[in-house]
Amino acid sequence: MTKEVSLFSVFATALGIPLTEINDQLTYNTIKKWDSISHMGLIVALEKHYNIMLDTDDIIDMSSVLKAKEILAKYDVVF
Amino acid sequence: MTILALIEGNGVTLKAIERTDLERVRLWRNDPDISRFMISQALISEKQQLNWFEAITNDKSQQHYIIEFKSEPIGVINMKSVSGASLSKCSQIEMGMYIHDVRYRGNFLAFCPALTLNDYCFYQLNCEKLLARVLPGNEAAIRFNTTLGYEVSSNKTDDSDAQGQGLIKMSLNKENYQTHIENIRKLIRY
Numbered sequence: 001m002t003k004e005v006s007l008f009s010v011f012a013t014a015l016g017i018p019l020t021e022i023n024d025q026l027t028y029n030t031i032k033k034w035d036s037i038s039h040m041g042l043i044v045a046l047e048k049h050y051n052i053m054l055d056t057d058d059i060i061d062m063s064s065v066l067k068a069k070e071i072l073a074k075y076d077v078v079f
Numbered sequence: 080m081t082i083l084a085l086i087e088g089n090g091v092t093l094k095a096i097e098r099t100d101l102e103r104v105r106l107w108r109n110d111p112d113i114s115r116f117m118i119s120q121a122l123i124s125e126k127q128q129l130n131w132f133e134a135i136t137n138d139k140s141q142q143h144y145i146i147e148f149k150s151e152p153i154g155v156i157n158m159k160s161v162s163g164a165s166l167s168k169c170s171q172i173e174m175g176m177y178i179h180d181v182r183y184r185g186n187f188l189a190f191c192p193a194l195t196l197n198d199y200c201f202y203q204l205n206c207e208k209l210l211a212r213v214l215p216g217n218e219a220a221i222r223f224n225t226t227l228g229y230e231v232s233s234n235k236t237d238d239s240d241a242q243g244q245g246l247i248k249m250s251l252n253k254e255n256y257q258t259h260i261e262n263i264r265k266l267i268r269y
Binding site: 035 | 185226269
């Protein structure tokens, strides 16, 4: 599994949507299943998967899958 | 007890609305993206806004705050005593909030002002119960409130909006609040 697929898999599981629907352009609040509440579950899943602790500003700024990649790069998670 | 005009916590600042904020708040409140979730969707004129401000100034039963994040105004949050008594002496308080800034609308950030004011009501004002009235179609608000621990107390209230549709009444006691917000607090690391 590539690092990208691994990330997409975390998103798919946390948001409860098929892996095939996850791509860089997927954006917060554009689908019902990614709202402020499921966002919390997503953050917990990402932190556990990568063994990191995100700053709250990064939690707030994580507005798309692409943005998640940029933010995770700050925590040495490179894609 | 005097109701605080400035409350800081969870990365946000709540500042009591001042006269200089009135036009900004009026434009926010009249924005269809905001007003469609309000009990009254009527456009508010400058005169009505001024009258409202004069009516709430020195009214100890309600307080309205501008929410600031990183020193920028992003929305409004308010609290009103249900009985009409002073906020410092009432047991039930009705809450209201909207985020106008599109960058943060529907965002996790909305929990920050909500927790800040809820904490103030429960732990400083010693309020027993918080209430919220929500339009039936406002699923996001219902889900948001439920995450905070609110329970639907009635979905057939006597209240209704301008279109005559009933409002969902939700309530939150301190015990439910404490239980539900544990996981939210863990993610607010300011």
